[in-house]
Amino acid sequence: MQVSVSRCADYNQDMVDQAVHAAMTHIGGMERFVRPGQKVLLKVNALTMKLPEEAVTTHPAVIMAVAAEVKKAGGIPLVGDSSGGMAAGQAPTKKTFEVAGIAGAAEVAGAELVNFDMAGAAAVPAEGPIPILHLARPVLEADVVISLPKLKTHSVTILTGAVKNMFGCVPGHRKAEYHRMAPRVKDFARVLVDVYEATRPALTIMDGIVGMEGSGPSAGNPRELGLILAAPDGVALDAVVAHIAGIAPFKVHTTRIAHQRGVGMGDLSKIEVLGERLENLKLRDFDLPSNLMFEVMPGFLVSGVLGMLRARPVIAEDACAGCRFCVDSCPVKAMEMSEKIPVIDYNRCISCLCCQELCPRKAVQMKQIHPLGRVLAGIVSHSKEKKRRRYLK
Ligand code: SF4
Ligand code: SF4
Structure with a gap:
């Protein structure tokens, strides 16, 4: 397996063109994957309304x-x-x-822009906790699918990469429904692998020129990485990205599950x-x-007392604009407006972090609400700072 x-x-467009061409040349060129006359669906990451420089969505130059x-x-x-x-339903x-420059990129490139919410869905059988998935027809009907993820962290799945990127093939409100139907992280990861398997991109080309670290996939910080990655096997690509980020690939649930099921190669x-x-x-x-740390701990500890120390979404009142985007998007209706905030x-919250992922103001922050957790968080952040200073020496 090659990445x-x-x-x-x-x-810079010329540099990106050259980098994408170089990455493709190593794995046999685009001609290995695309034949003349084939309809080729580029599945971008259009997570939410962010500008290209905010490093949340696939950059227009890569598209x-x-x-x-x-x-x-x-x-x-x-x-x-x-x-x-969901905004206004x-x-x-x-x-x-429009905001992410994806419409402009498609226009300049002479490519048809397809809004999966408006293009119909088809039912597909799956192995995981949701036995029938509804996926966007244009993806299932394309001759070739190429996934264009952004290299980012993810507060629930650790990394958002090739496998996770295909979740956008679930149109509109069904994404929230699937979060509700598979609230446990490992179950949700099985759903993600199912979606990846059903849509099976022939090729993944990742935008890692400026990625995101910290509280990804939208509330983290842009990080210059200067990389374009390409591979026929998105699971292998995710394994390489995990290694780059300093994570053992099988700690990422989607990589481990996809590898175990033979969907792709996660063994570095x-x-x-x-x-x-x-x-x-x-x-x-x-x-x-x-x-x-909760994702890499043994399950019995996480479901026991230590689970109470897991950080929870908290609204930063000074940053919140009261737009209620998070309230309308919460899959289990665990949020409601009180005044303008x-x-x-927390008894209903399933920690899916959709609210954090979608907030346009980075007003949903992960914080310890348990007193013991706050002490622990202080120790962790102190040791992180010590580590950071060591690297700066
Ligand atoms: S937390 Fe974010 S998404 Fe929710 S109301 Fe405030 S600004 Fe809007
Ligand atoms: S409050 Fe946020 S993290 Fe909790 S279930 Fe709703 S969207 Fe998910």
Whole structure:
């Protein structure tokens, strides 16, 4: 199994074109995946209404570079996704396409823009906790699917990469419904693997030029990484990304589950990295989500007393604009407006972090609400700071 890596310092279009071409050349060129006349769906990350420089969505320059490669191979590119959350009862995909520069990129590239919320869905059987999934028809009907994820952390799934990116093939409100139907992280990861398997992209090209660290996938901090990664196997690509971020690949539930089920290769020792030496890519200071320790602990500890110490979403009143986007998007209706600020019913909350993921103001923050947890968080943040200073020396 091969994963190709190329360097790209910034989003200058010529540089991105060259980096995408170089990454593709290592794995046989776009012609290996696309034949003349085929409809090629580029599944971008249009998570929410953020500008390209906020590092939440796939950058327009990467979309244009991949669309150009597809056209050179004789394919017909389409660009599509379904955003997260609900505003006034509708997923804000159209607005996200505009704000994130995705609509503009598709227009310049001469690619049809497809809003999955408006394009119909088809039922697909699955192995995991949701036996029938409804997925966007344009994805299932495309001749070739190419996934274009952004390299980011994820406060629930640790990383959001090739496998997680395909969750946007679930149109509109069904995404929240699937969160509600699979509230446990491991069950939700099984759903993500099911969606990835059903949509099975022939190729994944990841935008890791500026990624996101910390409280991803939207409330973290942009991090310059200067990387484009490409692979036919998205699970292998996610394993390489985990290694780069300093995480053992099988600690990422989607990678482990996909590997165990034979959906892809998550074993780093069986993955050949082309274009760069893997040991030169590993970051020692990549900031991971605050809840990470709970994901790597044995299950009996997490479900026991230590589980109470898990950080919870808390609304920062000074940052909140009272837009109620989070309230309308919460899958279990654990939020309601009180005056102009949302309040959270922690007895109902399933910690899906959709509210944090979708808040336009970074007003949903992960905090310890248990007194013992606050003490623990203080110790962890002190040792993190000591570690950071050591790296700066
Ligand atoms: S927390 Fe964010 S999404 Fe929720 S009401 Fe405030 S600004 Fe809007
Ligand atoms: S309050 Fe936030 S984290 Fe809790 S269930 Fe609702 S959206 Fe998910």
